[in-house]
Amino acid sequence: MNLTETKSGQEEKNLEKEWEPKIIAFLCNWCSYAGADLAGVSRIQYPPSIRVVRVPCSGRINPFFIIKSLVDGWDGVVVSGCHPGDCHYISGNLVARRRFAILKDLLTFFGIESDRVHFMWASAAAGERFANLIKKITKIIKELGPNKKFQKNW
Amino acid sequence: MKRTSDIEIENQTIEKSIKEMAKNLFRNKEVDIILGYSAGTIPMASPPIIIRNESDVEKLVWNNFCSINLAKNLLELMPKSFDDKKNNLKIGIVAKGCVGRALIHLAIENQIELKNIKILGIDCNGIINRKKIEKEIGDREIIEVSLSNENILIKGKGFEQTFSYDEYLNELCKKCKVKSPPTSPELNGICSGKCEEVLSIEDDFKDISDYELKSYEERWEHIKNLLNNCIRCYACREACPMCYCHLCFVDQNKPLWFGKTTELSEIILFHLIRAMHLAGRCVACGACTSVCPMGIDLNLITRKLEQIVKERFNFTSGLNIVDLPPMVTQKMSDKEDFMIDEK
Numbered sequence: 001m002n003l004t005e006t007k008s009g010q011e012e013k014n015l016e017k018e019w020e021p022k023i024i025a026f027l028c029n030w031c032s033y034a035g036a037d038l039a040g041v042s043r044i045q046y047p048p049s050i051r052v053v054r055v056p057c058s059g060r061i062n063p064f065f066i067i068k069s070l071v072d073g074w075d076g077v078v079v080s081g082c083h084p085g086d087c088h089y090i091s092g093n094l095v096a097r098r099r100f101a102i103l104k105d106l107l108t109f110f111g112i113e114s115d116r117v118h119f120m121w122a123s124a125a126a127g128e129r130f131a132n133l134i135k136k137i138t139k140i141i142k143e144l145g146p147n148k149k150f151q152k153n154w
Numbered sequence: 155m156k157r158t159s160d161i162e163i164e165n166q167t168i169e170k171s172i173k174e175m176a177k178n179l180f181r182n183k184e185v186d187i188i189l190g191y192s193a194g195t196i197p198m199a200s201p202p203i204i205i206r207n208e209s210d211v212e213k214l215v216w217n218n219f220c221s222i223n224l225a226k227n228l229l230e231l232m233p234k235s236f237d238d239k240k241n242n243l244k245i246g247i248v249a250k251g252c253v254g255r256a257l258i259h260l261a262i263e264n265q266i267e268l269k270n271i272k273i274l275g276i277d278c279n280g281i282i283n284r285k286k287i288e289k290e291i292g293d294r295e296i297i298e299v300s301l302s303n304e305n306i307l308i309k310g311k312g313f314e315q316t317f318s319y320d321e322y323l324n325e326l327c328k329k330c331k332v333k334s335p336p337t338s339p340e341l342n343g344i345c346s347g348k349c350e351e352v353l354s355i356e357d358d359f360k361d362i363s364d365y366e367l368k369s370y371e372e373r374w375e376h377i378k379n380l381l382n383n384c385i386r387c388y389a390c391r392e393a394c395p396m397c398y399c400h401l402c403f404v405d406q407n408k409p410l411w412f413g414k415t416t417e418l419s420e421i422i423l424f425h426l427i428r429a430m431h432l433a434g435r436c437v438a439c440g441a442c443t444s445v446c447p448m449g450i451d452l453n454l455i456t457r458k459l460e461q462i463v464k465e466r467f468n469f470t471s472g473l474n475i476v477d478l479p480p481m482v483t484q485k486m487s488d489k490e491d492f493m494i495d496e497k
Binding site: 063064067068071084085091094095097098099100101102103104105106107109110111112113118119120121129132133136137149150151152153 | 366370371372373374375376377403411413417419420422423426427429430433455458459462463466467480481484485486488489490492493494495496
C-alpha cells in the first residue's frame with residue numbers, strides 16, 4: 001500500500017515537472033500552415049506543445065473560438081496568419097487584427113490571463129520564425145501553469 | 155452638474171414639446187405612427203407606446219424613468235420583406251441623445267430606412283437609476299414617485315424617502331455629452347425638434363483608468379463577483395438596440411456552440427462575446443444595465459469598449475452616417491502592439 005502511494009506521489013511529481021502545456025494553434029492555410037510545414041521539413045526543433053487547426057484565413061477566427069478553447073481547458077491559444085498585405089483574401093488578416101486587438105484588451109480588462117492568448121504573423125517562408133515564436137509562447141504559457149482559472153467545471 | 159431650473163419644470167417643457175411635435179406631424183400627415191414613452195402602470199417605469207392618431211398624443215409622456223432605448227422597438231416595425239405592408243409606414247420616434255445615436259448607427263448597418271423616419275429630438279435631462287433606488291427601499295412597496303426641486307420623493311405604505319437627483323442619475327447619464335440626437339446635413343428633413351450637430355465627444359474615461367489601477371487578480375475577483383449573479387435571462391440582449399440578429403450565437407443549437415448552464419466560465423464567455431459583438435457599435439444608452447433583473451452593472455464593460463474603440467480606432471459610434479464603424483474597415487497602419495514577435 002505504502003509503496004504504491006509513494007510511487008503515485010512520485011509519478012505525480014514527475015508529471016508536474018514534465019508538464020507540457022497544450023496549446024491550440026489556428027494557422028491560416030496560405031502562410032502559417034505552410035510555415036509550420038517548412039519548420040517540420042527543415043527539421044527545426046520546437047516544443048511539441050501545439051495542436052494545429054487549419055483555417056482558410058486568420059479572418060475566419062471568431063473570438064468565440066479563442067475564448068471557448070480556454071473554457072474547454074486548453075492552456076493556450078495561438079492564432080497565426082499572413083503578414084499584413086500578404087493575405088490571400090486581400091484583407092482578412094487586417095480585419096482579424098482589429099478583432100484581436102479588442103479581444104486582447106478586453107481579456108486584460110477582465111483579469112483573465114491574456115498571456116494565454118497570442119497572435120502572430122508567420123509567412124510560408126518563415127519556418128525558423130515559426131519555431132522560435134512557438135518556443136517563446138510555450139515558455140510564457142509554461143510559466144503561467146495549467147489553465148484552471150477560466151476552465152469550465154464539468 | 156449644475157441645474158438652472160426645476161427638474162419637474164424641465165420635464166414638463168420636454169413633454170410639451172414632444173406633444174406639439176407629434177401633433178404637427180400628424181396634422182401634416184408626415185407620419186402614420188409615433189413611437190414614444192407612456193406613463194405605464196407601475197411607478198418608476200415608462201414603457202414604450204405606439205400612437206396612431208392625433209387624439210392619442212396626450213398619452214405621450216416624458217419623465218426621468220424613460221430608460222428604454224426606443225430604437226429597439228423601431229427595429230420591430232421595420233419591413234421584413236419587400237412586399238411587406240410596413241414598407242411605406244412612416245414612423246415618428248421620440249429620441250433622446252442615445253436613441254438618436256442608435257438610429258444613426260442602425261442606418262449605417264442598413265437596418266432601418268431613414269427616409270421613412272422622423273426623429274422627434276428632445277433634450278434629455280438624464281435617466282434615474284431605478285435599481286439603485288430600489289436597493290435602498292428594499293422590500294417595501296413604492297406607490298408614488300415625484301420630483302421636486304433637486305430631489306426624488308418616493309412614497310410608499312407608511313414611509314416617505316427623498317433621494318438626491320444628481321446622485322441617483324445613471325452613471326452613463328452623468329457622463330453623457332450627447333443629450334439630444336446628433337444630426338448632420340445628410341439627416342436634413344428627418345430631424346425635428348432639438349437636434350444638434352456633434353463632431354466628436356471629448357471623454358477622458360477616468361472611471362475606466364481608475365478601475366484599471368487595480369491589479370490583475372483584483373479585477374478578476376471584481377468581474378467574478380459582478381457576473382456571478384447573472385442568470386442568463388438575456389434581458390440585456392433584448393433591450394439592446396444593437397442586438398438585432400435573428401439567431402443570436404447563444405440560441406444557436408446546430409451545432410451547439412454555447413453551453414446552457416450558469417457556470418461562471420460560460421457566463422463570462424457570454425458577456426465577453428457580447429462585448430466583442432458590440433465593439434464600435436455600442437451607443438452607451440445604458441439600456442442593458444437598466445433592464446438587468448439582477449442589477450449587474452454592465453456599463454463597466456461597455457465603457458471599456460468605448461474607450462478601446464476611441465483610443466485604437468478613434469471612432470465614436472452613432473455621431474454621423476458617413477463614418478464607417480471600425481469593425482468593417484481596416485488600415486494597414488493599425489497598431490500591432492499586442493502581437494508577439496521575435497526579439
